[in-house]
Amino acid sequence: xxxxxxxxxxxxxxxxxxxxxxxVRDFVTHAARQFGFDETxxxxxxxxxxxxxxxxxxxxxxFDPEGMIQIRIAHTNRNQKGKxxxxxxxxxxxxxxxxxxxxxxxxxFAKLRxxxxxxxxxxxxxxxVEYGFSPDKKNSITLVKYLIH
Amino acid sequence: xNDFTVATRHIENVTVLDIQGYLDAHTAPELERxxxxxxxxxxxxxxxNFSKLNYISSAGLGVLMQFIEDIRENNGxxxxxxxxxxxxxxxxxxxxxxxxxxxxxxxEAIDKFQNIPPKES
Numbered sequence: 654x655x656x657x658x659x660x661x662x663x664x665x666x667x668x669x670x671x672x673x674x675x676x677v678r679d680f681v682t683h684a685a686r687q688f689g690f691d692e693t694x695x696x697x698x699x700x701x702x703x704x705x706x707x708x709x710x711x712x713x714x715x716f717d718p719e720g721m722i723q724i725r726i727a728h729t730n731r732n733q734k735g736k737x738x739x740x741x742x743x744x745x746x747x748x749x750x751x752x753x754x755x756x757x758x759x760x761x762f763a764k765l766r767x768x769x770x771x772x773x774x775x776x777x778x779x780x781x782v783e784y785g786f787s788p789d790k791k792n793s794i795t796l797v798k799y800l801i802h
Numbered sequence: 803x804n805d806f807t808v809a810t811r812h813i814e815n816v817t818v819l820d821i822q823g824y825l826d827a828h829t830a831p832e833l834e835r836x837x838x839x840x841x842x843x844x845x846x847x848x849x850x851n852f853s854k855l856n857y858i859s860s861a862g863l864g865v866l867m868q869f870i871e872d873i874r875e876n877n878g879x880x881x882x883x884x885x886x887x888x889x890x891x892x893x894x895x896x897x898x899x900x901x902x903x904x905x906x907x908x909x910e911a912i913d914k915f916q917n918i919p920p921k922e923s
Contacts, residue, residue: 671828675804758897770860
């Protein structure tokens with residue numbers, strides 16, 4: 654695990670293992686608190702990042718512990734718009750968001766479906782969620798929260 | 803690493819799972835095992851008491867979805883109690899109150915299982 658920081662970015666790299674989710678949560682909650690979010694928003698960011706990393710461990714790496722996950726936090730000056738962006742990168746199987754549609758939760762419960770709740774939470778908890786595929790063959794998901802709405 | 807524990811109590815025909823700590827994708831299998839043990843013992847009236855739970859992710863909610871069908875087919879239920887506002891908010895965001903009864907106090911859920919009418923407040 655490595656952690657680097659400068660004025661506006663922080664990063665953490667972990668192996669694809671669920672026991673490291675607690676480290677990811679500590680890393681992101683500390684940064685969100687420092688940035689000035691209240692405890693409610695800190696909790697939302699913490700959960701959204703946990704869900705994103707869990708999906709990578711489960712679906713992109715299929716629990717292969719050798720996979721690597723990088724979590725990068727970039728933020729603007731707090732006095733400006735107050736944008737806090739967490740980008741999570743992996744090199745596992747691609748998640749094609751074009752084939753994803755948000756479930757109707759009434760239908761979800763009526764059919765007693767299982768799984769797929771993490772992505773629903775990410776969209777509900779964050780102001781922006783963006784999936785991408787970078788030129789260095791990394792999958793990315795960026796979760797954004799604004800300090801000033 | 804954040805800890806998670808499950809302790810099981812029996813109150814007549816009701817089983818209470820007291821969960822404590824951090825419930826995420828790493829610790830959810832512990833809760834799965836506790837549900838499995840109850841079902842294997844033919845105990846289908848289940849209460850999950852969240853009073854000592856600090857954190858929950860969707861992996862924890864997924865465990866409830868995994869067992870609810872089997873439990874209701876056996877005339878039982880999973881009732882949820884004593885959630886902090888933070889934990890309740892996760893359930894509420896996903897619409898879980900549509901499918902699960904959530905009580906402020908464990909005693910209310912026990913009364914419901916034992917068909918005791920709610921006390922007037």
